[in-house]
Amino acid sequence: MNNKIKIGVLGYGTVGSGFIEIIEKNKDKNYIEVYKILVNNKEKHINREHFDIVTDDVDEVFKGDIDILVEVMGNLNPTFEYIKRALNNGIHVVTANKDLMAEYGYELTEIAIRNNVSLKFEASVAGGIPIIKSIIESLGGNRINSINAILNGTTNFILSKMYEENLSYDVALKQAQELGFAEANPDSDVLGYDAARKLAILSTLAYDKQIYWKDAYLEGITEIDEKDIEYAKQLECKIKLIGQSKYENDKVSAFVRPVLLGKDNILARIDNEFNIVVVNGDSVGEVSFVGKGAGSLATGSAVYSDVIDIIDNRISNVESFTKEKMNIKQIVREKCGALLRFKNYNRKDILKVIEDCLIDYKVLSDDEDELVILVNANSEYEINNSLCLIKDKGYCEKYNKLLKIV
């Protein structure tokens, strides 16, 4: 690529601003010309730096014979169309958009390959942590066996606050919103969609087959209450929203769900807005990556590194998105535990079922309000089977299950 690089930027929000700031900080090292910045509403940016290149007309961006399109505006539409247009016109694309990659990774990768241009998306997963490059390039010689991760800073912040300050879910969520860690509509974070999309992107690259995020088992943190936290403390555990995928015999099991983790587990030690990805490769063993999963400059740093890779002509293979679909299992098949909480219960009958079906159990509480049991089982199937029996026979009115993994 020539020395003077011309880029168009879609979006001038949090990540866009961070990215532009990093370009400026590095202008002695790399000369990049930002040709246009696309925004929704031009008037809102009238007092900002670079207003002279701000536009609300996407055609203006494409007019300039740009080398790279940087997409940091988010959402699926009209983003998807803009990116396709760029790729089809031989323009390299860098995106921070996990929704888009999780939804249309297949289509976009195909178009990129057909047009012989790069499509890069390091910033789409875990902010500034270089996890995508590490999986594709650095661990390229490994068969990846598993990924265990905390991929959503919002929910990790909420769960940390609940744990450390004994806050209710609602109060912790409100604090997160006030501090800018959660959006006004937090659904995509708290229901686990965001983490599932990121897990699907990483897993597709790791196992070299297409993994669609909706095929993973999905459970958010909205049902976690102060009592769960109390029991977690009692068990010397933490509760984390974990994204896990495991490869075995050409199948993958995948989930995003709140999980009880022993405090010695490295994942249990990553609090607040931090993310962690633990990759297990057959040669390298367990490698962990920890850092801030979001933020203007952290995410901007990942976008910037993708741009420099393109400028320096470092191309890496993301064909995994175009491979056949992976067979997905939604359940934990190895030994696991669970915290079970029953309302309006019949103690004796419930314990009888559990005794018959599971490895062992311990009653943590059996007051008037609820019966709380920690169980151990050979797999989640066994636990679910017991719960079905208990429910079918009417031994309780309602129950909650919180998985515990080692």
Next chain:
Amino acid sequence: MNNKIKIGVLGYGTVGSGFIEIIEKNKDKNYIEVYKILVNNKEKHINREHFDIVTDDVDEVFKGDIDILVEVMGNLNPTFEYIKRALNNGIHVVTANKDLMAEYGYELTEIAIRNNVSLKFEASVAGGIPIIKSIIESLGGNRINSINAILNGTTNFILSKMYEENLSYDVALKQAQELGFAEANPDSDVLGYDAARKLAILSTLAYDKQIYWKDAYLEGITEIDEKDIEYAKQLECKIKLIGQSKYENDKVSAFVRPVLLGKDNILARIDNEFNIVVVNGDSVGEVSFVGKGAGSLATGSAVYSDVIDIIDNRISNVESFTKEKMNIKQIVREKCGALLRFKNYNRKDILKVIEDCLIDYKVLSDDEDELVILVNANSEYEINNSLCLIKDKGYCEKYNKLLKIV
């Protein structure tokens, strides 16, 4: 580069074997022809796989018009000459040799640039952890402020054993040797040379100026005894051999030394043969990388990824080795603490000096044998100054100092 890649391998020990194994595992993805493997003593390999390509004559390796030379034999000589020969002949080089990069990084990088070939060394630091690529490429838009790391698995294993099993240094070292974590002559590990070399390589790349490993303050773990461990436990700390470098006002402070760390510090949580590197960048914030710092397949995995980078024509900039020398400071300039142990002491006079010079202190023990004090100071200068006074005035016969950082 063409599709059929021909490589020569220097060395068929631990890392060489792991590397060859990984090439074989991946032969469907990348066809690499291993042309020759250089060994010292051919007879020793007579019953091994690939004996047909094993040679003890380096000229045999160079005869084959190889594309890449992979150096996994270690030591400075004759390795340095072989690598120069390759680079001067337009052959790319991948090396796992930290001694070589720390000592001759300048010369080798210059020759590589002059001949327009790649010199790659991901495996030289922290085994399979992709820390070099992350610093050069992924964090390329950042000004790196500091590196804090555990870079030597042998000493981390020894210190972990001493901590967990209350072993003496000698017994823990012997266990490490029996398990293959320490060499017969462990000096380079236990005296901190190995960690200092790795720290110098990372720091050179991070701060973009030459940093020579001998310019860092260096202290090994050989003086750490069971009492130190006991006091560490009492203070809810661990003792780790930490490599630290910090950039400030165009100067770098750097040390490798055993340090007391609060148990909440992420570095304190990395035990046994694991390594960790915590990089602080101005945009990305703190990013941590954890994994096995050594081992046949883990290190082989890093060597392999360098080879694939060269094959896929991903070139990254390692010119930092050829830049001017960095100004190095050898002392901790911010607030810190220290565990001081005095033998044959004069309690009153020592406390008087400490009271006058330092922020505060706490006497942990003052039995017949020794006086043990935890002090806090505005910088290490203050602590050293007090110790000088104490020694000069003859208030003790001997003392030990163990730094404590936050």
